[in-house]
Amino acid sequence: MRRERRSPGNPLRMPTLTERIAAGDRRALATLISRIEKHDPEAPAILGALHERTGRAMVVGITGAPGTGKSTLVAALAGAFRRGTAGHPPRTVGILAVDPTSPFSGGAILGDRIRMRDLAGDEGVFIRSMASRGRLGGLSHATDSAVRALDAAGFETILIETVGVGQDEVDIARQTPTVIVVESPGTGDDIQALKAGILEIADILVVNKADMPGADTTFESLCAMLGLGGGEGDGWKTPVMKTTAATGEGVDALAEAIHRHRAYLRESGEGRRRERERAEADLRERLRERLFERWRQSGRMDLAEMARKVAARECSPEEAVEELLK
Numbered sequence: 001m002r003r004e005r006r007s008p009g010n011p012l013r014m015p016t017l018t019e020r021i022a023a024g025d026r027r028a029l030a031t032l033i034s035r036i037e038k039h040d041p042e043a044p045a046i047l048g049a050l051h052e053r054t055g056r057a058m059v060v061g062i063t064g065a066p067g068t069g070k071s072t073l074v075a076a077l078a079g080a081f082r083r084g085t086a087g088h089p090p091r092t093v094g095i096l097a098v099d100p101t102s103p104f105s106g107g108a109i110l111g112d113r114i115r116m117r118d119l120a121g122d123e124g125v126f127i128r129s130m131a132s133r134g135r136l137g138g139l140s141h142a143t144d145s146a147v148r149a150l151d152a153a154g155f156e157t158i159l160i161e162t163v164g165v166g167q168d169e170v171d172i173a174r175q176t177p178t179v180i181v182v183e184s185p186g187t188g189d190d191i192q193a194l195k196a197g198i199l200e201i202a203d204i205l206v207v208n209k210a211d212m213p214g215a216d217t218t219f220e221s222l223c224a225m226l227g228l229g230g231g232e233g234d235g236w237k238t239p240v241m242k243t244t245a246a247t248g249e250g251v252d253a254l255a256e257a258i259h260r261h262r263a264y265l266r267e268s269g270e271g272r273r274r275e276r277e278r279a280e281a282d283l284r285e286r287l288r289e290r291l292f293e294r295w296r297q298s299g300r301m302d303l304a305e306m307a308r309k310v311a312a313r314e315c316s317p318e319e320a321v322e323e324l325l326k
């Protein structure tokens with residue numbers, strides 16, 4: 001982790017939360033993520049001050065149906081990054097587990113507690129779950145902010161586990177530069193991700209539980225499916241990989257594939273293009289929110305009263321908007 005231990009200005013002054021996060025202080029980081037989850041009004045300013053320190057981490061989304069082994073795989077991947085692989089030196093790892101279907105707190109971490117114990121106590125690993133689905137901004141916004149906080153704190157790799165079910169979770173995956181979709185053998189040749197429509201967002205496809213019967217069938221169907229949709233020329237070709245997260249088999253190879261995808265994003269310019277696209281969508285959303293808030297605070301018109309009129313067919317929504325903007 002990058003460290004910077006100097007006290008700017010007055011050495012007697014207590015460092016601010018922003019400074020502590022920039023120095024890699026884990027407690028400060030945890031505090032900021034809690035404030036993000038609670039929609040604390042001070043969180044945006046802190047994130048804003050940290051913005052110039054972000055953009056350095058390798059951010060990876062891991063998504064797929066419940067039970068495919070995502071948590072186990074995330075733990076195994078974290079271990080691989082911490083140890084380093086044949087082609088790459090060890091890296092620090094931040095983990096965000098986003099699972100609104102099973103919120104947990106404090107000590108209980110991810111699905112496979114035993115495997116996670118290997119990571120506990122490692123200063124180079126930070127694990128956090130996010131389950132709050134706030135009214136303002138939603139889950140994907142909170143997760144995006146938490147990623148920025150981890151990035152600013154100097155974590156070199158950030159793994160985000162999401163359940164590939166809801167729109168929020170698909171959005172989180174979409175915001176992530178590298179997306180891994182996890183499948184596992186099981187219910188015949190029924191490929192779960194197809195139904196949720198998340199196969200097309202995969203940069204890397206993983207068949208986990210390669211030790212189980214049916215893994216080869218699942219692997220072959222996925223390869224065939226990608227072959228049908230392929231033909232994009234010299235761009236990135238989504239690899240299909242087999243892992244046994246439970247034993248670590250294939251996990252180093254997956255870590256290497258993640259590095260390769262990052263290199264592709266950098267060298268092709270695709271990474272920068274996607275980042276600009278994300279930034280523009282984000283700015284649009286922020287602007288919409290702020291303009292609406294400004295309009296609301298001007299307090300000239302009652303939105304609820306207008307809604308009543310529209311519902312009662314006293315005016316059309318088109319007329320209502322014209323009236324409200326007057």
Ligand SMILES: Nc1nc2c(ncn2[C@@H]2O[C@H](COP(=O)(O)OP(=O)(O)O)[C@@H](O)[C@H]2O)c(=O)[nH]1
Pocket residue numbers: 065066067068069070071072073111112208209210211212243244245246247
């Ligand atoms: N046989 C086998 N079981 C696995 C493997 N990876 C995970 N599991 C098991 O599958 C179950 C679900 O794993 P979990 O990581 O919680 O899945 P998640 O819901 O996708 O996060 C657990 O009982 C794991 O121990 C694997 O590679 N092989």
Ligand SMILES: [Mg+2]
Pocket residue numbers: 070071072099110111161
């Ligand atoms: Mg899980």
